[in-house]
Amino acid sequence: xxxxxxxxxxxxxxxxxxxxxxxxxxxxxxxxxxxxxxxxxxxxxxxxxxxxxxxxxxxxxxxxxxxxxxxxxxxxxxxxxxxxxxxxxxxxxxxxxxxxxxxxxxxxxxxxxxxxxxxxxxxxxxxxxxxxxxxxxxxxxxxxxxxxxxxxxxxxxxxxxxxxxxxxxxxxxxxxxxxxxxxxxxxxxxxxxxxxxxxxxxxxxxxxxxxxxxxxxxxxxxxxxxxxxxxxxxxxxxxxxxxxxxxxxxxxxxxxxxxxxxxxxxxxxxxxxxxxxxxxxxxxxxxxxx
Numbered sequence: 001x002x003x004x005x006x007x008x009x010x011x012x013x014x015x016x017x018x019x020x021x022x023x024x025x026x027x028x029x030x031x032x033x034x035x036x037x038x039x040x041x042x043x044x045x046x047x048x049x050x051x052x053x054x055x056x057x058x059x060x061x062x063x064x065x066x067x068x069x070x071x072x073x074x075x076x077x078x079x080x081x082x083x084x085x086x087x088x089x090x091x092x093x094x095x096x097x098x099x100x101x102x103x104x105x106x107x108x109x110x111x112x113x114x115x116x117x118x119x120x121x122x123x124x125x126x127x128x129x130x131x132x133x134x135x136x137x138x139x140x141x142x143x144x145x146x147x148x149x150x151x152x153x154x155x156x157x158x159x160x161x162x163x164x165x166x167x168x169x170x171x172x173x174x175x176x177x178x179x180x181x182x183x184x185x186x187x188x189x190x191x192x193x194x195x196x197x198x199x200x201x202x203x204x205x206x207x208x209x210x211x212x213x214x215x216x217x218x219x220x221x222x223x224x225x226x227x228x229x230x231x232x233x234x235x236x237x238x239x240x241x242x243x244x245x246x247x248x249x250x251x252x253x254x255x256x257x258x259x260x261x262x263x264x265x266x267x268x269x270x271x272x273x274x275x276x277x278x279x280x281x282x283x284x285x286x287x288x289x290x
Contacts, residue, residue: 015203155219
């Protein structure tokens with residue numbers, strides 16, 4: 001087992017139970033072809049677009065313990081690892097496997113689409129499965145999902161991440177919860193979020209100082225999106241700038257107090273509400289009414 005490096009936030013997951021839950025949450029398909037019987041095949045002997053295989057992107061494969069399970073269940077896995085020493089170990093361990101491609105570098109700065117151009121079998125990964133460094137969770141989420149103003153142009157089908165439990169609770173919380181915040185709204189605007197399971201600190205080597213959890217994100221588009229996404233982002237930034245203050249105080253620089261009270265009443269929201277009291281749809285509706 002290699003020595004973890006603090007600069008990369010490395011903690012090796014060693015729980016077989018947690019690994020199984022992560023892989024199961026990804027709902028991986030290597031190929032549907034074997035599942036079809038003769039009567040399912042059209043007269044031209046070809047199966048249509050309902051046959052789909054999953055191409056997985058893994059961020060930070062580390063020692064390859066999760067990678068090994070992904071390779072057996074996905075059509076292909078492209079892994080991005082920043083640690084050069086780990087890349088050497090992974091190459092020796094998994095380099096001869098046909099459906100595995102390893103890229104060395106910082107995921108946040110890599111142009112993945114360009115790098116995969118020479119490798120047709122690994123292009124356009126449709127799912128992400130990863131145990132990510134907790135100190136860059138926010139930037140990773142933004143790169144995978146985009147922002148409210150600039151959503152990812154080609155969203156993934158599914159994203160399964162092992163993250164700090166506090167972040168998982170924030171991503172999955174509902175309006176009125178103590179965990180509900182600007183991050184909750186920004187992510188839930190772009191994706192449905194599910195809390196899959198807890199992962200205790202003892203499941204890692206070395207154990208982190210916090211507990212972890214597995215979340216599953218399904219990127220989607222809201223039926224009634226914001227007319228002015230940039231404006232919505234501004235409202236969220238101001239609204240959650242001081243959670244103890246009422247919205248009419250936090251937003252007074254962009255909306256008069258009386259006008260805001262009127263709009264909140266139209267939305268069925270108490271005029272003395274705070275930012276965490278409004279659901280994602282109510283935030284969007286408030287922005288659209290402006």
